[in-house]
Amino acid sequence: MTIRIEYIYWLVGIWLAICAWHNLRARRLPMAAFWTVVACAFVFGDAIRAATAAGSRWPAQAMGAGVIALGLLAMGSSMKHSAAGKHTASASEPMGNRLFAPALAIPLATLAIVLVAPHLKPFGQPLIDPGQPTLVALGVACVIALVAALRTTRAPPGAALVEGSRLLDSLGSVALLPMVLATLGSVFAATGVGDIIAHVIGMVISVDNRLACLAAFALGMVLFTMIMGNAFAAFPVMMAGVGLPLLVMKHGALPAALGSLGMLTGYCGTLLTPMAANFNIVPAVLLELPDQYAVIRAQVPTALVLLAVNVILMAALVFR
Amino acid sequence: MNYWPLIGVAVVIAGFALKRNAVLVVVAAVVASAFAAGMDVGDLLALLGNSFVSNRALLLFTLTLPVIGLLERFGLRERAKRWIEGFKGLSLARLLIAYLGARQLLAMFGLIDLGGHAQTVRPLLAPMSEAAAARDVAFAKQPATVATAHESGAARELAADERTRVRALAAATDNVGRFFGEDVFLAFGAVLLIQGFYERNGIHLEPLAIALWALPTAIAAFVIHSIRIVIAQRGLRARAVDRAAPAAVTTVEAE
Numbered sequence: 343m344t345i346r347i348e349y350i351y352w353l354v355g356i357w358l359a360i361c362a363w364h365n366l367r368a369r370r371l372p373m374a375a376f377w378t379v380v381a382c383a384f385v386f387g388d389a390i391r392a393a394t395a396a397g398s399r400w401p402a403q404a405m406g407a408g409v410i411a412l413g414l415l416a417m418g419s420s421m422k423h424s425a426a427g428k429h430t431a432s433a434s435e436p437m438g439n440r441l442f443a444p445a446l447a448i449p450l451a452t453l454a455i456v457l458v459a460p461h462l463k464p465f466g467q468p469l470i471d472p473g474q475p476t477l478v479a480l481g482v483a484c485v486i487a488l489v490a491a492l493r494t495t496r497a498p499p500g501a502a503l504v505e506g507s508r509l510l511d512s513l514g515s516v517a518l519l520p521m522v523l524a525t526l527g528s529v530f531a532a533t534g535v536g537d538i539i540a541h542v543i544g545m546v547i548s549v550d551n552r553l554a555c556l557a558a559f560a561l562g563m564v565l566f567t568m569i570m571g572n573a574f575a576a577f578p579v580m581m582a583g584v585g586l587p588l589l590v591m592k593h594g595a596l597p598a599a600l601g602s603l604g605m606l607t608g609y610c611g612t613l614l615t616p617m618a619a620n621f622n623i624v625p626a627v628l629l630e631l632p633d634q635y636a637v638i639r640a641q642v643p644t645a646l647v648l649l650a651v652n653v654i655l656m657a658a659l660v661f662r
Numbered sequence: 663m664n665y666w667p668l669i670g671v672a673v674v675i676a677g678f679a680l681k682r683n684a685v686l687v688v689v690a691a692v693v694a695s696a697f698a699a700g701m702d703v704g705d706l707l708a709l710l711g712n713s714f715v716s717n718r719a720l721l722l723f724t725l726t727l728p729v730i731g732l733l734e735r736f737g738l739r740e741r742a743k744r745w746i747e748g749f750k751g752l753s754l755a756r757l758l759i760a761y762l763g764a765r766q767l768l769a770m771f772g773l774i775d776l777g778g779h780a781q782t783v784r785p786l787l788a789p790m791s792e793a794a795a796a797r798d799v800a801f802a803k804q805p806a807t808v809a810t811a812h813e814s815g816a817a818r819e820l821a822a823d824e825r826t827r828v829r830a831l832a833a834a835t836d837n838v839g840r841f842f843g844e845d846v847f848l849a850f851g852a853v854l855l856i857q858g859f860y861e862r863n864g865i866h867l868e869p870l871a872i873a874l875w876a877l878p879t880a881i882a883a884f885v886i887h888s889i890r891i892v893i894a895q896r897g898l899r900a901r902a903v904d905r906a907a908p909a910a911v912t913t914v915e916a917e
Contacts, residue, residue, distance in 0.1 A: 351718055354725055380721070387715045394712055403704060405711030413689030417682075439745065441738050448726055448781050476774065477719055484725040491729050495736045505731030510724055515685045520720040522688045526674070528713035529692045533667040533699035541663060569671050574855055581859055590865075597865050601856035602845065602875035609841045613834075616678050620720060623684070625779035625833040629788055631826050640827070640834035644887045648842075651882045659875070 344467050347474040348388050350481030355384030361507040373511060376415045379408045380518060409525065416515035437494065444491035451483035452476070516627045520620035527575045536575070539566055540583020547584075552593040553657060559584045560653045563604055564611035571617025573608030580604065595660040603656045610652065613645035614638060670695025723780045730785050742786050743793035754794040754828065755895040758835045759888045761787060765839025766884060770846040783836050791832040795898055796820050802899035803906040824898060831894055835887065842883035845876035 362377035383390075383405060393401040456479045459470035470478050492499060510517060530536065539562070547558040559580055566576035585604060589595040612618045616638065626634045633639070670691040677687025696706040730738075746752060765777050777783070796819065820828065845852050853869050860867050 347719075350722065350725075354718075354721060357725060357728070383715050384718060384721075387718055390711060390715050394708070399704065399708045402711035402715070403707035405714060406707030406709070407711075409710050409714050410689055410693070410707075413683075413686040416685035437736060437741075439741065441733055441736060441741050442745075442786075444729060445733055445738060445785050448729065449777065474719075477722060480722060481725055484729060487726075487729045488732075491732050495732060497732060497736070501735070502728040502732040505735050506728030509727045509731045515683065517721070517724060519684050519688070521714065521717050522685050524717035524720055525710065525713040526670070526688050526692055528716070529695055529709060530667075530670060532709055533670070533695045533701070534664070535667050535671065535695065538663060538665055538668055569674070574852065577855060578859055586863055597860055598867050598871040599875045601860065601867075602853075602872050603879065605852050605856060606842065606845055606876060606879045609845070612841060613837060616684070617674070619684065620723075621779075621837050625783060625836075626830070628779050628784045629829040629833060631829060632822075633826070636826055636830040637833045637837075640830040641837065644834070644838055644883075644890050647886050648879070648883055651886070652879055655878050655882070659878075 343465070343469070344471055345469060345478055345482065346471045347478050347481075350478055351384045351387055353481060353485075355381045355387075357506075358384060360503055361510050364504065364507045365511065370511075372415050372418045373514075376412060376515065377510075379412055379415075382408060409522070412515075412518065412522070416518075440494055444487045444494055447487040447490050448480075448483050451486045452479045455479035455482055512630075513624065513627055516619070516624055519623060523571045523617055523619055527570050527572055530570060531575065536566070536579030537583070540579050544583055549588055549592070552589070552595075552661065555584060555588045555593065556595075556656060556660070557653070559589060559604060560607045560649075560656065563608040564614075564649065567608040567611030568615040568617065571612070571615055571619065573605055573612055576608050576611070577605055580608075589660070594662060596662060599660045600656070603652060603660065607649065607652050607656070610645045610649040613641040664699065666698035667695045669698050723778065726780045730780060734785060738785050739789040742789040746790040746793040747797065752794055753895060754791055754798050754898070755888075755892045757790060757794045758832065758891045761832075762835050762839045762884060762887060762891070765836060766843035766880060769840050769843025770880070774840060774844050777836055777840065779833060779836060783833050787836065788829045788832045791828050792820060792825060795824065795828045795895075798895060798899055799824070799902040802902040824901075827894065827898070831891065835891065838883055838887045842876075842880045846873050846880055 358377050358381035362374045362381060365371075365374035365377065386401070386405075390401045390405055393399075455470060456475050459468070459475050459479065460472070462469035470482075488502060491497075492502060495501075543558050543562050547554050549555060562580045562584060563573070563576050566580060567573045570576055581601070581604070585595075585600060589600055590597050612621065616623055616635065622638050622641070623634055626637045631637070673691040673694050674687060677690065678684070692710060693706065696709065701709070746757070768774075768777070799820065853872050856872050857867055857869050
């Protein structure tokens with residue numbers, strides 16, 4: 343038997359459905375509806391993809407309508423964040439540093455599973471899906487850590503679900519932002535937004551000056567990454583528009599150095615944009631910061647200095 | 663060329679600038695871009711549904727929330743603060759720079775999801791940073807009595823704006839460490855994406871040749887962000903001294 347990534351997704355779906363149920367019982371109907379729709383994407387995700395592959399479009403269209411409903415539900419003012427639970431002050435004393443063990447079990451068990459997974463082959467089949475080992479390992483590690491946490495605290499399993507769904511509710515629709523933004527990236531790619539931007543850049547720069555081309559490539563990577571929230575989306579567009587035809591073909595840039603440094607230039611843009619919500623907005627909410635752009639503010643000086651260094655590195659290293 | 667799909671970009675920028683609900687803004691941008699590109703409703707919904715489902719991995723972090731929530735309920739964050747207070751010489755800068763280096767090195771070996779905002783920053787790194795910063799501030803204010811501050815364990819609580827800065831810096835440190843470590847890892851998506859792009863265009867490259875070019879930037883990122891952490895710590899200390907001075911004067915006047 344192989345633990346496939348789909349099983350982990352189903353687990354997420356069940357977990358989100360439990361959160362929806364908690365909200366339903368508390369009569370927070372918009373929140374309950376919100377998590378129910380998201381849970382559907384996890385529970386029926388495979389079925390939707392299989393149906394699309396088989397040529398049946400209505401399941402994907404229904405999911406698409408669900409995503410639009412999520413936007414409308416998120417807008418509703420009744421999606422109030424409930425305050426995160428405060429711990430009981432003296433509770434940690436008898437437990438002491440043993441509390442760290444389950445928290446550290448998430449990263450350490452992930453690591454251990456990733457390392458031993460290639461050797462685990464009961465009945466001749468890999469135990470962990472070799473396609474997505476880290477994500478599967480993270481999911482399994484969360485289950486292991488949950489069992490460890492319940493044993494350490496001797497709390498009933500229901501308590502973990504209540505505390506977890508309280509945390510999820512305090513994140514609210516922000517938790518979903520990374521997923522919707524990635525969806526936007528796919529839609530931008532499908533509607534040709536990237537090609538248009540590469541086309542515009544090609545029109546404004548003088549293509550005979552290699553430093554002008556390099557600057558356009560670097561700034562394009564940063565700007566496009568900021569718009570898409572993802573350097574991976576910006577890379578193929580900027581490479582196809584500027585990097586490959588102008589820098590590599592015309593000016594003889596080293597492909598390996600240009601690709602690597604170009605991608606890292608895009609990463610400087612990732613540090614600057616609210617579109618990279620999972621890195622920049624979700625932590626601001628998770629850490630209960632009053633300003634949702636506080637993490638970006640903390641990153642701006644590092645990102646700008648590093649961007650300048652990176653462009654200088656490119657100018658020095660990519661041309662033979 | 664049809665430039666109208668760019669309207670989606672405009673919707674996103676306007677929506678974020680006006681601080682509308684982000685999920686709504688993004689859904690509106692999707693609809694605007696798709697219609698501007700001439701898609702019909704059926705294609706739009708199918709594209710939206712398929713893309714949404716394909717990006718499910720980004721919500722996997724919510725599986726950590728029951729564990730983290732339960733442990734926090736039993737005082738994990740307070741425990742993390744207490745633990746850091748036990749290390750006498752550990753300043754905010756040393757803690758964050760050590761984390762930055764460790765995060766980069768682990769990411770270079772592909773251990774990217776070892777850290778993260780839900781897994782390590784909220785439950786562990788942020789409270790530890792607060793504890794270290796609180797002691798820095800106490801030391802800056804009253805260097806003479808720092809010994810007693812150490813003995814009593816807790817220094818003092820940070821002011822609200824200081825706490826925000828320290829937490830945001832901890833989150834930023836996690837991001838910088840992750841981003842500028844992972845690209846050196848051979849099997850990481852970015853390296854494979856670069857290799858795949860060139861391969862499709864007839865240029866054959868070894869992944870190692872690509873990954874090694876990420877090293878100079880990784881080193882630069884470590885140096886630059888470490889300097890910024892040190893500057894942030896100095897700023898905290900300097901402001902603590904500024905605040906302590908008028909407070910001392912008023913005490914004297916009151917007497």
